[in-house]
Amino acid sequence: MDLIPFQYLGLAALVVTVYLALRVRWKHAGRNDNAPIDNKGGDDSSPASKSIWHANKEQGEEDVLRDPKPLLDFDLKTAKTRDYIYVNKTLRYPYYQTMAHQPMEIENWIEITSDYEWYLSEKKKVIESEPVYQGKKVLDSLPENDFACQELMETVIDWLPKRYPTLFDRLLRAQDEGSYDGIFNRVTGERFEWLEGHAPDGCKALTIISRLTECDFLMAREREDGHVYFTGGLVAFPGFYLLSEKIDKPMAVVHAPVPQFNEKLLMSVERTLKRMLPSAPFERSSWEIVDDLNLYWHNIALLPAGGKVSVDPGDLYLRIDRQTFRKLPKSRGIIFGVHPLVRKLESLRRSPLLPALLHKIHTESSRDLMVYKGAEAYEAALGPWLEEAMREQVESGLIGGTENVGDFREYAGQERDE
Numbered sequence: 001m002d003l004i005p006f007q008y009l010g011l012a013a014l015v016v017t018v019y020l021a022l023r024v025r026w027k028h029a030g031r032n033d034n035a036p037i038d039n040k041g042g043d044d045s046s047p048a049s050k051s052i053w054h055a056n057k058e059q060g061e062e063d064v065l066r067d068p069k070p071l072l073d074f075d076l077k078t079a080k081t082r083d084y085i086y087v088n089k090t091l092r093y094p095y096y097q098t099m100a101h102q103p104m105e106i107e108n109w110i111e112i113t114s115d116y117e118w119y120l121s122e123k124k125k126v127i128e129s130e131p132v133y134q135g136k137k138v139l140d141s142l143p144e145n146d147f148a149c150q151e152l153m154e155t156v157i158d159w160l161p162k163r164y165p166t167l168f169d170r171l172l173r174a175q176d177e178g179s180y181d182g183i184f185n186r187v188t189g190e191r192f193e194w195l196e197g198h199a200p201d202g203c204k205a206l207t208i209i210s211r212l213t214e215c216d217f218l219m220a221r222e223r224e225d226g227h228v229y230f231t232g233g234l235v236a237f238p239g240f241y242l243l244s245e246k247i248d249k250p251m252a253v254v255h256a257p258v259p260q261f262n263e264k265l266l267m268s269v270e271r272t273l274k275r276m277l278p279s280a281p282f283e284r285s286s287w288e289i290v291d292d293l294n295l296y297w298h299n300i301a302l303l304p305a306g307g308k309v310s311v312d313p314g315d316l317y318l319r320i321d322r323q324t325f326r327k328l329p330k331s332r333g334i335i336f337g338v339h340p341l342v343r344k345l346e347s348l349r350r351s352p353l354l355p356a357l358l359h360k361i362h363t364e365s366s367r368d369l370m371v372y373k374g375a376e377a378y379e380a381a382l383g384p385w386l387e388e389a390m391r392e393q394v395e396s397g398l399i400g401g402t403e404n405v406g407d408f409r410e411y412a413g414q415e416r417d418e
């Protein structure tokens with residue numbers, strides 16, 4: 001009789017062990033590294049930081065970010081990024097200020113397009129027209145950020161040959177007494193190498209990155225006061241601000257010109273950036289309408305108060321800044337990659353519902369947001385142009401005219417002019 005409780009205990013222990021083992025399996029079965037991102041975007045009225053926080057938590061603190069899958073048959077001549085009008089929640093209706101971010105697959109961290117060489121040469125022009133390491137308008141790093149620059153460069157040179165093996169070679173070789181590390185860029189023919197243990201850091205590391213990717217990188221870190229500060233980066237294509245105006249400033253000051261940011265987003269942004277784990281990167285995008293291809297500083301941003309753009313509306317560009325966010329595991333640096341992508345509005349004229357969407361965003365959104373985006377300089381001309389494009393879409397049967405413009409993502413991939 002005395003043995004029965006022990007038998008029960010043994011049985012209970014067995015049941016608990018089996019349950020725990022199955023739980024671990026279920027959890028891992030539910031995680032799919034290849035799961036596609038929700039390309040439809042959609043309304044994001046819930047506090048978005050919550051979902052990223054849960055994604056982070058699920059991945060586990062100790063989890064290492066896996067390597068990207070290689071693009072073995074990559075063709076640089078025809079390469080395009082994903083279509084960020086549809087992939088992220090860049091354009092949305094109703095349009096209001098949200099973080100609008102989503103988890104990022106590691107394959108999508110850096111994208112290379114057929115314009116790769118153009119981006120690199122534009123970037124070089126911008127950097128070299130500024131006195132590098134001195135003027136610091138576009139390229140700078142605070143001492144506290146120098147190691148993060150090195151870690152970022154090492155991350156980039158590890159990642160690029162894995163994702164784009166036809167474009168980059170990792171250079172790892174032993175010679176004489178030492179081992180060397182580095183990267184060879186087959187597109188530009190440039191080679192960057194250093195003795196292992198002596199990798200460049202600070203601005204030198206950022207300059208090497210500028211010769212490898214189309215992206216700019218803004219860098220930030222949490223300081224002891226619990227706030228996140230802009231601590232350096234290479235920002236050759238800001239469009240309308242300068243790194244030198246923002247460096248060493250906390251997020252609240254960096255974003256001071258952005259309407260509603262400090263009231264609505266600041267807390268979530270800082271919390272998300274601080275909690276972000278190296279294993280759980282995320283992405284978002286921003287947009288604006290610009291009047292030229294000068295990614296460094298657009299003409300529209302130089303107009304005097306009340307000034308209007310002089311190009312036809314169809315020749316304006318939709319500039320989407322595709323943004324990626326990572327936390328570096330060693331330095332804890334926050335890495336904010338920005339890839340500016342531009343498309344003429346004319347090329348979007350027959351994309352179903354897009355003219356209607358842009359029209360509604362401009363006429364129905366909070367005025368301060370549109371003024372921040374510079375709409376006063378082009379909206380009087382763009383409004384009638386969009387209305388005509390909407391009429392054409394109805395007359396040609398492309399749309400019925402009664403659709404909800406917020407559903408524009410359902411037409412992804414059906415653009416008629418590219």
Ligand code: HEM
Nearest residue numbers: 099218219220230241246254255257258269285286287336
């Ligand atoms: C989750 C993180 C972040 C969110 C949600 C966010 C959001 C925004 C938004 C909404 C804007 C206005 C442009 C737009 O419509 O998108 C903006 C502008 C900007 N952000 Fe952020 N941001 C984040 C992180 C950062 C970080 C880490 C930095 C710097 C290291 C930064 C630097 C800037 C700068 C320089 C501008 C331009 C401000 C100006 O108009 O002068 N942001 N950001």
